[in-house]
Amino acid sequence: MKDHRVLSGMRPTGQLHLGHYHGVLKNWIQLQNEYDSYYFVADWHAFTTHYSDRINLEENVSDMVVDWLATGLNPNTSTIFVQSKVPEHAELHLLLSMTTPLSWLERVPSYKDQQEKLKTKDLSTYGFLGYPLLQSADILIYKAGLVPVGEDQVAHVEFTREVARRFNFIYGREADFEEKAEAAVTKMGKKQSKLYRALRKSYQETGDDESLVKAKALLGEQQNITLGDRERLLGYAEGLGKIILTEPEALLTKASKMPGLDGQKMSKSYNNMISLRQEPESVKQKINRMPTDPARVKLTDPGDPKKCPVSQLHQIYSSEETLKWVNEGCTKAKIGCIECKMPVIEAINAELEPIQENIAKYQSNPNLIQEIIFEGSESARAVARSTMEEVRDAMGITY
DSSP states (O other): OTTSEEEEEEOOOSSOBHHHIIIIIHHHHHHTTTSEEEEEEOTTTHHHHHTTSOOOHHHHHHHHHHHHHHHTOOTTTEEEEEGGGOTHHHHHHHHHHTTSOHHHHHTOHHHHHHHHHTTTSOOOSHHHHTHHHHHHHHHHTTTOSEEEEOGGGHHHHHHHHHHHHHHHHHHSOOTTHHHHHHHHHHHTOHHHHHHHHHHHHHHHHHOOHHHHHHHHHHHHHOSSSOHHHHHHHHHHHHTSSOOOSOOOEEEEOOOOOOBOTTSSBOOTTTTOOOBTTOOHHHHHHHHHTSOOOTTOOSTTSOOOGGGOHHHHHHHHHOOHHHHHHHHHHHHTTOSOHHHHHHHHHHHHHHHHHHHHHHHHHHHTOHHHHHHHHHHHHHHHHHHHHHHHHHHHHHHTOOO
């Protein structure tokens, strides 16, 4: 599946926690072995809601990349880069803003949600209104076919698809588009041409999605046509013009099961997290301070694991045997809460130990981190430049 490109990014909030590891990074690490993977630090996005805050971006970016590498992201397998090191993102964002209706931005679900959550901040800025379009530019500039997101982010991917579709419709209509498309069809050979025409007719006359899928697969196999012809024939099959920007698909990821120390979602803003750099004794103190079932006042009082945040951590870290021991020990008052927490403390520290060893290794070589960011950003920029050449050509900005 390395011919399929995956793209995802993260705002530079600095050192990461177990919620990031279980909710995002584990998935990225798996995907990098299956797809052509691009992972970026979304440093410009930090300003959409925190433009007036004093953020040490340099330190945050470095810390976050170190944590990515320490958990298993491989710069030899993935392209790891920083958004602001690829200024083409901003150029595509600007050009897309010329064709994107204002109403599309205002209806993005997170627009009102974030305004409600961040009432103390002045978010009446274009940067905040337009950040979904910058996200779209981040995706479209790499022609990423897949974007790993949770269910709450699917609307952003759908918005990106609409933006790409509108751009292709407006600028993908070359004056001699049909003539060029027909010429490209004949290059495929008699048998393949006949099949392509049949699939195109089936999709356009009956709306048969399966025919479009087969047409795309057929074009992907062709050796006799150029990349430009392939994109032209994709648009021809769909009844559009030349496909300049690829419509991405959402790659749904499972919701993170990593709870915070209070049972809510683990988050820096809730102050309920365990950092990937948390020292063993600090982990022990944090877990031991976790609230438990309020009904267990005394050791002899039976408890209910369903009412205890610690049991949620047991679900992630403990074996079936330990879970059985916890359930019986709690409900029958055979074990105390501190005793119950010990397996979780040991499991978290065992998970963090190799990560922290890797963090120390990368921290001891800051030049290596700079090198990885530089090389990844240069590699990403080469792809972005290629896309922008097509975009400028389609828009007539080639003089």
